[in-house]
Amino acid sequence: MFLPWHRHFINKFEQELRKVNANVTLPYWDWSLDAAHPEKSPILSSKYMGSSSQGGCIPDGPFKNFTVKGNCVKRTFNPNPPKTITTFHSTSLLGELIRKNYTSYDEFRSAIEGSPHGVPHTFIGGDMSTMRSPADPLFYLHHAFIDKLWNDFQQENNKQFLNKYVSDPKSAQLIGYTGVNVADVLNLESMCVQYVMAGAIVDSPDSITWNVPAPAPLDDDWLKINHMNSTEVRKQETEIKQMQNKVIEDGKKGNIPPAPGYNDTYKKDETNSGVSFETSLGLALLIGFVLNLF
Numbered sequence: 001m002f003l004p005w006h007r008h009f010i011n012k013f014e015q016e017l018r019k020v021n022a023n024v025t026l027p028y029w030d031w032s033l034d035a036a037h038p039e040k041s042p043i044l045s046s047k048y049m050g051s052s053s054q055g056g057c058i059p060d061g062p063f064k065n066f067t068v069k070g071n072c073v074k075r076t077f078n079p080n081p082p083k084t085i086t087t088f089h090s091t092s093l094l095g096e097l098i099r100k101n102y103t104s105y106d107e108f109r110s111a112i113e114g115s116p117h118g119v120p121h122t123f124i125g126g127d128m129s130t131m132r133s134p135a136d137p138l139f140y141l142h143h144a145f146i147d148k149l150w151n152d153f154q155q156e157n158n159k160q161f162l163n164k165y166v167s168d169p170k171s172a173q174l175i176g177y178t179g180v181n182v183a184d185v186l187n188l189e190s191m192c193v194q195y196v197m198a199g200a201i202v203d204s205p206d207s208i209t210w211n212v213p214a215p216a217p218l219d220d221d222w223l224k225i226n227h228m229n230s231t232e233v234r235k236q237e238t239e240i241k242q243m244q245n246k247v248i249e250d251g252k253k254g255n256i257p258p259a260p261g262y263n264d265t266y267k268k269d270e271t272n273s274g275v276s277f278e279t280s281l282g283l284a285l286l287i288g289f290v291l292n293l294f
């Protein structure tokens with residue numbers, strides 16, 4: 001239920017934003033571009049989503065002291081660590097994860113739900129590492145990127161899984177959404193949703209990361225809260241480490257594995273620019289408004 005449920009959830013969220021301003025689209029945060037030093041990401045600056053006061057309220061930016069249902073949203077990462085706490089998954093590593101030959105939809109779901117989905121949650125910390133994570137506006141940008149990765153998987157090497165799920169998608173109802181089935185959200189095209197390059201932050205789609213060590217293992221608490229199979233996750237973390245070592249080896253020989261979402265079909269869309277992050281202040285006000293309605 002992980003991928004379809006979140007796809008529906010962020011789509012509903014985008015629709016709520018559009019009720020306030022019909023021009024808004026939900027941006028995604030391609031955090032792989034910040035893989036080496038996530039704490040230095042421009043997204044986590046006062047210009048965009050704000051930084052962290054290590055356990056206190058959001059200290060700066062449009063979401064300064066941002067409150068949801070009476071409590072301010074908290075983040076715990078150290079914005080100025082002596083050295084990086086953990087790296088994120090490099091763009092090339094995500095590309096390799098997307099293009100791997102999977103034997104089932106669920107094998108891919110499992111490869112994404114653990115480490116790639118979990119590392120940004122636990123790195124940001126505070127609300128993002130708890131069940132209150134949807135209170136942090138970063139949640140939507142992170143999950144939009146996870147959703148984009150699912151779409152990349154469906155569009156690239158694994159087209160046979162485009163309409164596949166663990167069971168019959170037509171009879172798998174989304175938890176908490178009466179009348180909505182997995183089949184309704186399997187295909188982004190039929191939902192009239194498209195992911196395009198965000199123009200404002202990424203100058204060039206070629207600016208990808210590859211020479212970055214694999215992320216640190218997820219902590220046990222987060223796995224427990226999310227009812228994850230820790231044996232499965234640890235196995236994947238080992239595999240991810242091996243994949244990233246290979247990415248670095250290949251990269252040093254000049255064969256940098258491409259980013260996810262850059263096959264020929266996708267290249268046609270690169271000239272489009274998505275919603276500009278320059279509108280982030282307006283977006284912030286909208287998100288604040290909508291989150292408190294939720």
Ligand SMILES: [Cu+2]
Binds near residue numbers: 133
């Ligand atoms: Cu999540």
